[in-house]
Amino acid sequence: MSDVRVAGVGLTAFGATPERTGRDLFGEASIEAFEDAGVPRADVEALFYGNFMGELAEHQGHQGPLMAEAAGVRAPATRYEAACASGGAAVREAVTRIRNGENDVVLVGGTERMTNLGTGGATEALALAADDLWEVRAGMTFPGAYALMAQAYFEEYGGEREDLAHIAVKNHEHALPNEKAQYQQEIEVTDVLEAPQVSTPLGLYDSCPISDGAAAVVLTSEAYAEETGLEAPVSITGSGQGGDRMALHDREYLARSPAAREAGEEAYEDAGISASDIDVAEVHDCFTIAEAIALEALDLEPVGEGITAARAGRTTADGDLPVNLSGGLKAKGHPVGATGVAQIAELTSILRGDHPNSEHVEDATAALAHNAGGTVASALVHILEVER
Amino acid sequence: MSDEVRDAGYDDWLDAVEEGEAYYLESPEGHGSLPPRRVCPDCGSTDLEEAPLPETGEIETFSITYVPTPDFGEDAPYAIAIAEFGPVRITGQVVGVDVEDVENGQTVELEVVASETTGERVVGFRPR
């Protein structure tokens, strides 16, 4: 399979900008991506766009053409929805199209406007990712679902809240120099442990914030990059997607993520590398426990040990495998439809050496992005590699 | 939304629980699942039969929810749990005990309760 070049990336700052429309956010991210890419808008053949709660937040469906217009692109445009993995699903579709030779230049993006819904409204909107009849009507919230997984993890493998707290502390630490992050603010383990409870054993600081933001990347074929002399050293070399039963209670294991395992195995094989080749990763830490379970599913940590990775320093900036150098969903923010695209944008910058945290992984050649939907009934994994 | 129009299959199942006749759907290979469903998600069989749900289940994991969705604003804090009833697992709220007294491994009976916020029916687990 031919590789797909990342020609340019763009991100809005993630945070609380309740008055800004989705089209304005995506417009901004796209401008940055096109400036970074040096690719003319007229060359774009399609937009692949991720968004989850546009109907609730903005009373707006049919967002593909709206966002193509916002980006100044006249091309077929489709919205992809896979809950919090919507952005990753859009990336995968774009990668597939380019590899199949159907497109040479595409724009991939994602946006979410959330904070205008308020905490209750956003909590309700996020719950749409779960089984409405069998989970939401029973009172299961999105944090509640991950709390059930955390409790099951403690029961099966051990671990404690303090292990989880170190994941939050690490990701906040990583976000400090990232100007696009929602929280550039250091926290201590005690802050996490003493924060108000959301759904036991998870508290406020175990949870990613509610965020507004957008991300955009311009992807091209190898052929286009070479013909036009693009400076695009980073390629997407592997893509994988996994699926699982919708409701958490229907999973074989309550504290594992087989969809992420399937996605990871497919992506590693696709890229022709293995987990041990990964130098840096962005994984979907919507809650602290999610990072632990994802690392295990991706074979980046043995099963039952992912929870101690941050506490033991294996996944910190100076560890063997820095995880979520952007700050992750936890501190960088999680505008859900944007997240899977933002992970690609952050890793591209990290690998190119122009990210504020690039210095921690100067020799990195391979990176992994993991984007999850719901309680991981959808998982997308992409591998990025850089020419050095 | 569900005030006027029922969700066939799901609401029928809640009716059955209220009448003490809770069931699950069983495929010829013995896989259990919950309605509404035409195809066994494990083996693809379309030959699903209603089978009586075991009278008691066991809590496998739980969480005390302090920040609910607006539909459960008046209900919080409440304990949400996943309990195993033989071949199926079900998500529900633990009722009739203090949330602090909920434990993994607890034996529970299925019961339909009403949300304190909306009055809507909710799957409940009562420890016995």
Ligand SMILES: [Zn+2]
């Ligand atoms: Zn079956």
